Amino acid sequence: MGRVTDQAGPDALDSRDSLDALDPAILARLKRDAAGLLPAVAQQWDTGEVLMLGWMDDEALRRTLTTGRATYFSRSRQEYWRKGDTSGHPQWVREVRLDCDGDTVLVKVDQVGPACHTGSRTCFEDGLLASVTGDPAAGGEA
Amino acid sequence: MGRVTDQAGPDALDSRDSLDALDPAILARLKRDAAGLLPAVAQQWDTGEVLMLGWMDDEALRRTLTTGRATYFSRSRQEYWRKGDTSGHPQWVREVRLDCDGDTVLVKVDQVGPACHTGSRTCFEDGLLASVTGDPAAGGEA
Numbered sequence: 001m002g003r004v005t006d007q008a009g010p011d012a013l014d015s016r017d018s019l020d021a022l023d024p025a026i027l028a029r030l031k032r033d034a035a036g037l038l039p040a041v042a043q044q045w046d047t048g049e050v051l052m053l054g055w056m057d058d059e060a061l062r063r064t065l066t067t068g069r070a071t072y073f074s075r076s077r078q079e080y081w082r083k084g085d086t087s088g089h090p091q092w093v094r095e096v097r098l099d100c101d102g103d104t105v106l107v108k109v110d111q112v113g114p115a116c117h118t119g120s121r122t123c124f125e126d127g128l129l130a131s132v133t134g135d136p137a138a139g140g141e142a
Numbered sequence: 143m144g145r146v147t148d149q150a151g152p153d154a155l156d157s158r159d160s161l162d163a164l165d166p167a168i169l170a171r172l173k174r175d176a177a178g179l180l181p182a183v184a185q186q187w188d189t190g191e192v193l194m195l196g197w198m199d200d201e202a203l204r205r206t207l208t209t210g211r212a213t214y215f216s217r218s219r220q221e222y223w224r225k226g227d228t229s230g231h232p233q234w235v236r237e238v239r240l241d242c243d244g245d246t247v248l249v250k251v252d253q254v255g256p257a258c259h260t261g262s263r264t265c266f267e268d269g270l271l272a273s274v275t276g277d278p279a280a281g282g283e284a
Contacts, residue, residue, distance in 0.1 A: 039195060043190075050185055050192065052246075053183065065271060090276075099265040106269075124239040127248075128237065129239065131207040134211055134236070134251070
């Protein structure tokens with residue numbers, strides 16, 4: 001498979017490059033939303049931290065699987081977004097998994113620096129919500 | 143908001159119960175999709191395993207925050223789904239976080255038994271895809 005391209009710019013990988021098309025067996029399992037996208041959870045491979053959630057279409061998934069760099073599709077900008085090209089904080093792919101329903105991707109990565117554009121390590125760091133803690137001792141009801 | 147139903151089934155918690163409405167400060171931060179939903183990543187609080195991804199509308203989030211039991215909205219069945227009511231494998235809430243953009247929820251839970259309807263501990267267990275491993279030594283390019 002190939003680490004082939006990326007001569008020209010941050011986003012120079014495209015389907016005209018000599019990378020394989022997405023495996024038909026994988027394609028057949030994907031259940032995309034109306035916009036052709038799947039949510040993709042990025043997790044730090046060793047610590048288990050959930051870093052962020054991005055979106056992938058078939059092509060972003062293909063790039064992620066074949067280049068070693070997590071690549072998403074930006075819903076707001078409607079373009080591919082290879083994590084780290086702008087920020088300098090890439091995600092090196094360690095493992096990619098599809099869930100049982102074929103509608104969610106889990107990308108285990110080695111995140112260089114902060115994952116969040118705010119400079120935080122994860123996008124969830126500052127977002128703690130007040131909540132009741134579940135109490136198993138209470139039985140079936142909380 | 144709305145969707146105040148679900149008397150009959152396993153999911154009898156509803157907003158007529160004496161639980162508070164969702165905090166307006168939280169509501170103001172939520173960026174929902176066209177269907178009014180946010181993806182919610184469920185993570186085992188101590189091991190860090192990503193268990194599954196579900197969807198929450200405002201009401202599912204409110205129930206999750208106020209009852210101690212992770213509650214989702216089923217896109218296929220168009221109804222609330224309190225994890226464990228059918229399977230016997232509840233998710234006891236430990237912590238709930240909203241991401242920097244207000245468009246993703248992270249629910250840290252204590253998952254009883256398997257999270258996946260297939261009987262696997264997580265929904266990603268059997269879904270490993272073949273991929274290139276990212277190589278930081280290759281520099282900025284993969």
